[in-house]
Amino acid sequence: MATPGAPRRTYTWIAAHTPWSAWARRNTTFTVAAIPPALPALLGLTYAALAPGRSPVPLVLVLALCPLLTTLQRSRFWALLGLDVPEIVRERSWWTPRGLAERLRSEATWRQYGYHLLVSPLAAAAGALVVLIWACGAAGASVYAWCWILPADTRTPGWTGEYDLVTTAGVLLLLAAPWAAALAARLDASAAAALLGPNRSRELERRVEDLAESRAGVLDAADLERRRIERDLHDGAQQRLVALAMNLGIARATLTDLPPEAKAVIDEAHREAKEAIEELGSLVRGLHPAVLEDRGLDAALSGIAARAPFPVELTVDIGTRPGATIEAVAYFVVSETLANVAKHARAERCSVRVVRDLAPGGAGRRGDLLRVTVTDDGVGGADPAGGTGLVGLRKRVGSVDGTIMIHSPLGGPTVITVELPCAL
Structure with missing residues (x-):
């Protein structure tokens, strides 16, 4: 009509x-x-x-x-x-x-x-x-x-x-x-x-190169900002909390003639200060762990595996260290994946394998890759759209042109494979 x-x-x-x-x-x-x-x-x-x-x-x-x-x-x-x-x-x-x-x-x-x-x-x-x-x-x-x-x-x-x-x-x-x-x-x-x-094709190639360079600059700037925040928290707020906890401990040990109510308040404040120090330490490690920069990916992932609430079999074979940005992404991939396993998978054990594939690029290959594989024996059924943290993981991997593959049938096991280009 x-x-x-x-x-x-x-x-x-x-x-x-x-x-x-x-x-x-x-x-x-x-x-x-x-x-x-x-x-x-x-x-x-x-x-x-x-x-x-x-x-x-x-x-x-x-x-x-x-x-x-x-x-x-x-x-x-x-x-x-x-x-x-x-x-x-x-x-x-x-x-x-x-x-x-x-x-x-x-x-x-x-x-x-x-x-x-x-x-x-x-x-x-x-x-x-x-x-x-x-x-x-x-x-x-x-x-x-x-x-x-x-x-x-x-x-x-x-x-x-x-x-x-x-x-x-x-x-x-x-x-x-x-x-x-x-x-x-x-x-x-x-x-x-x-x-x-x-030439339109060459212009597009040039724009892609410019975007890749600008993105690498943004990632480097974000990494530097995380390190600055970590340093400020470690040297500033964390040291003040440590000093406060020490003063509260000294007060609790020396002021023995205080009423029971005052001693209880000091004890509670001392305990809260120590818990705040632990939480701040976890936050600092989450921003950018110092061990990752000082000793590399193997030592940093060993710390994550040791803190996991279930046994973790860790294998790291990367030879030459990749760039700092790729190392940071691999570290956070393993950290967030293990956190998701602990929250949702009800797994009894987990394995983490990090290897570097130095095969030259070819048909279907992208050359120098850092491959991270995390496998757990949990209940499976991991869905990126289900709010299990996999969406953020996919975005973090995609920020460096990486790929993520998730195989998680109901009943398990769940296998998450991440490939990160070391050329970045």
């Missing part, structure tokens, strides 16, 4: 695409503006075709004018269509020998030559054709006005029927001219985006 606003939208669309609309004027102006920048190429190609084997100076001049012609074309696209064709960034100036050699070797330069020597003449021909369509359409649509200027004795019998056909053809040409201009403008814009601008 048609909506009440459908006829109005149809009328608006028709009015926006009439021969006298701004859309028609813009596309026509754009296509006609393609003629002047194409004149050097047209002259050079015409000379080369009419005088084969003679001096190639005209064609060489066209090639030398390529930067100027490219600038003119970019200006045309931006001023008349609002299309921004990105400029190709060069490392060196074109007037230096290295800059000139760089341009001659660059595939972007040859793509621009292809545009100026092939596409630009075709765009100019399309512009001339659009002008011809407009002119023929205007002449045909106004044929009756022209015929009245002629003397009456020059009109042949049946001239009105012929002029009716000419007028109809002229009106049809006027209606078709804006669409011909729009088609030429779209094809020209597509060719310019592909040939005058930077």
Whole structure:
């Protein structure tokens, strides 16, 4: 069923695409503006075709004018269509020998030559054709006005029927001219985006490299911030709590003549201070354990395995230590996984295996990987969408382009395999 606003939208669309609309004027102006920048190429190609084997100076001049012609074309696209064709960034100036050699070797330069020597003449021909369509359409649509200027004795019998056909053809040409201009403008814009601008695939590769570098910088900055917080807590708040606990212990030992109620308060404060020190120590180890930085992943994971409420079989065989970021991610993967096992799996034992795969990259392989495998004999059924902490684990692994595979059938066992690229 048609909506009440459908006829109005149809009328608006028709009015926006009439021969006298701004859309028609813009596309026509754009296509006609393609003629002047194409004149050097047209002259050079015409000379080369009419005088084969003679001096190639005209064609060489066209090639030398390529930067100027490219600038003119970019200006045309931006001023008349609002299309921004990105400029190709060069490392060196074109007037230096290295800059000139760089341009001659660059595939972007040859793509621009292809545009100026092939596409630009075709765009100019399309512009001339659009002008011809407009002119023929205007002449045909106004044929009756022209015929009245002629003397009456020059009109042949049946001239009105012929002029009716000419007028109809002229009106049809006027209606078709804006669409011909729009088609030429779209094809020209597509060719310019592909040939005058930077290579899209290489630009995407460069952006991916930039994003990878910026992400590595963010990870390093976050790691440094965690270490700063750990150092501040260890040297500041933790030392103050230790001093407070010592003073409370001294007070409890020396002030023996206090009422029982006061001794009970001191004892409670002493106990709370020691518990706060233990909790703060766990927090500091969770931020960035000092043993991980000082002694590596093997010693840090040994501490986690020793604190687990169930037996943990730990195997670490990594040879050369990976980067600090990868070590930190592997440490937190094991720590969070063992915490999840203790909370949800009801497991009696667990095994952790950390190995480094130095196989070269190939089909289906990503080269130097740190593989972490955690297996437990619990009840299984681990679901990343069930709020068991696996979502955060997946995000932490994904932050370094790692992969995580979870196999956890009901009844167990659960196997979590994480692969981290050591190249980061």
